[in-house]
Amino acid sequence: MPRSKRRKRMSAPRPEPPPSLPLKKLNTFLLHLGRTGSVTVAAARAGLSRRALYKRRAADEAFAGYWDEALNLGVERLQDDAMRRALEGTARAVFRNGKQVGSVQQFDNRLLQFLLKAHRPETYGERAKSGPPPLPFDLAKRLAAAAPRADAHDIAKEKRDADRKKQGS
Numbered sequence: 001m002p003r004s005k006r007r008k009r010m011s012a013p014r015p016e017p018p019p020s021l022p023l024k025k026l027n028t029f030l031l032h033l034g035r036t037g038s039v040t041v042a043a044a045r046a047g048l049s050r051r052a053l054y055k056r057r058a059a060d061e062a063f064a065g066y067w068d069e070a071l072n073l074g075v076e077r078l079q080d081d082a083m084r085r086a087l088e089g090t091a092r093a094v095f096r097n098g099k100q101v102g103s104v105q106q107f108d109n110r111l112l113q114f115l116l117k118a119h120r121p122e123t124y125g126e127r128a129k130s131g132p133p134p135l136p137f138d139l140a141k142r143l144a145a146a147a148p149r150a151d152a153h154d155i156a157k158e159k160r161d162a163d164r165k166k167q168g169s
Contacts, residue, residue, distance in 0.1 A: 021048060021052060021053075021056060025046045025047060025048055026046070026048075026056075026063070028045065028046040028047075029042050029043060029045075029046035029048055029053065030042075030066055030067070030070045031070075032045045032046060033067065033070040033071055033074055034069075034070040034071075034073040034074050034077075035074060035077065036074055036077075037071060037073075037074025037075045037077065037078050038074070039053070039071075042070075082111055082114075082115060083115060085108060085111060086107070086108055086111045086112040086115055087112075088105075089105040089106050089107040089108070090105070090106055090108075091103045091104070091105060091106075092104055092105075092106045
């Protein structure tokens with residue numbers, strides 16, 4: 001077979017070293033990640049590509065730890081803002097004849113429901129949609145033990161009824 005038609009063997013992919021990214025840009029990324037909770041927004045503000053950041057995260061455990069810490073801070077900030085909006089509401093402008101005449105405080109009940117479900121799932125979470133709750137173990141055991149006695153009782157009753165019927169005819 002000619003050399004040009006031979007298939008080349010694929011070698012195993014070599015792990016790439018972490019991309020060398022400027023420390024100042026990495027710190028800017030972590031700062032914005034902590035403020036926004038969004039990798040996309042933080043990467044754009046730091047002027048870095050998400051792909052390079054994810055490669056760095058996979059290769060550098062310390063950076064991955066800083067990333068997780070910043071992301072948790074960002075998510076906590078989002079949660080705090082959601083709680084504030086649910087409890088205090090947001091101002092909504094009121095217009096009349098094209099002019100703003102005032103504002104009203106608007107509350108987001110769906111947001112409040114979501115937060116209650118997240119923080120108190122046992123009270124506000126989704127209810128189980130499957131039948132009645134299971135029987136306690138001891139009751140189920142007693143019912144199982146009583147089944148043969150109930151069957152014997154039914155057989156004896158049928159026999160008595162048949163005997164009465166024969167005597168009555």
